[in-house]
Amino acid sequence: MSKAYRYLILTVSFVCFSCSKNAEFVKKPYPAIQTLDVTNISSNGVTFNGEVLQSGIDDIIEYGFVFYPVGSDISNMYDTIMLQSTLKGSGAFSLNADHKLSNNVTYNVKAYAKTLSYDVTGPTVEFNSQGCKNFPWDFYLQTTFVGYENIFTTSINNLGYLLMSSMEFYTFNPATCIIQRLKDYPGHTLHSASFFIIDEEIYIIKNNSSEFYKYRIDLNDWVKLNALPFMPGEDGFTAFALNNQGYYVSNDTFYQYEKSSDNWEKKSDDQVLSSILSSETVNHNAYVFTRNKSIWKFSEEEDKWQMETTYPDTLLDNIVSFRIGDNLYYGFSYDVNSTKTEASSDFWQYSVNTKSWTKTESIPYRHTKELVFCIAIENYGYLGYCTAYNYGNRRYNLWKFSEEKIPVY
Structure with missing residues (x-):
């Protein structure tokens, strides 16, 4: 059998499978998380925003945000704000940050979520801080x-x-x-x-x-x-x-x-x-x-x-x-x-x-x-x-x- 013929069979089989009325999409076992734009940026702090696009098989038991100054190698500058509570299904969530933020410094933030089996993070969003009330x-x-x-x-x-x-x-x-x-x-x-x-x-x-x-x-x-x-x-x-x-x-x-x-x-x-x-x-x-x-x-x-x-x-x-x-x-x-x-x-x-x-x-x-x-x-x-x-x-x-x-x- 020629290579061209083998490829043709595979292609046709894929198309037939994809078009089947009885095909079911398998739900991913882990959550899908999106990091949204940072809002309410002021000298008092910021509001971090995220969204659970898909919750996964298990309930989310912890979720929040990890943020840090762009380019910093100091470990205690990486900070987390979180909620340890059950989150079922999909939807948006927000948390306020009023610490570890310097004025005139660029930061990265990532939303994250945890289940009993998985830790996942969303993409990185960059923002320019105006400081906060609890960082000297x-x-x-x-x-x-x-x-x-x-x-x-x-x-x-x-x-x-x-x-x-x-x-x-x-x-x-x-x-x-x-x-x-x-x-x-x-x-x-x-x-x-x-x-x-x-x-x-x-x-x-x-x-x-x-x-x-x-x-x-x-x-x-x-x-x-x-x-x-x-x-x-x-x-x-x-x-x-x-x-x-x-x-x-x-x-x-x-x-x-x-x-x-x-x-x-x-x-x-x-x-x-x-x-x-x-x-x-x-x-x-x-x-x-x-x-x-x-x-x-x-x-x-x-x-x-x-x-x-x-x-x-x-x-x-x-x-x-x-x-x-x-x-x-x-x-x-x-x-x-x-x-x-x-x-x-x-x-x-x-x-x-x-x-x-x-x-x-x-x-x-x-x-x-x-x-x-x-x-x-x-x-x-x-x-x-x-x-x-x-x-x-x-x-x-x-x-x-x-x-x-x-x-x-």
């Missing part, structure tokens, strides 16, 4: 400015100030989303640096140098002060101000600065601090974060150091920190020199009142480990990092943290 991180802006290596920050009067290692100096106004270049730092290039503020003037101490400057905000000008009586190292030091007194501390040096005389006074070196990563101040106390994960508290009233707490998570080479009210925030630890370790997605709140740690929400994406900086302005925190560069220009993503939007579980 929103994508704030993308901007470009000049500078390289590291960024050092401080804030005063609802403005942020950013100093680059290459000495470019900027102000950031969150009310207008404008970053404006000011007069460049007049000293030498910086590998590490720390600020403190007295009477609305910004003082800066840099690595490997006794040069000491302050920035006059009102004049947009730098003033050179008396040389430091100590020599900061390459890194591992910090500076802060309490009650209009400046302080400098490293693992083996502790000084206090008096503005009126432009002089430093050596204080006790009884503190036992490993290499310092950051410091924050609350009321009349400073909290110094060290490389061995310890946080030491300096009380101005008692004029003494004491061990406060230990960071409860993994610490790599660097960490992000800022203060809002009486709460300290730490996390997103990273090693800029390692290609094998990703930036951590963990972020923690420490309450100085209750002396307790609470793990809180992360940004939807890992930061790049490039030119990472953070700053607190008014009652908001900001996290920035470099995403691309072209010669001297660098592009940054900036995220905004709103403490009042931390979900309560």
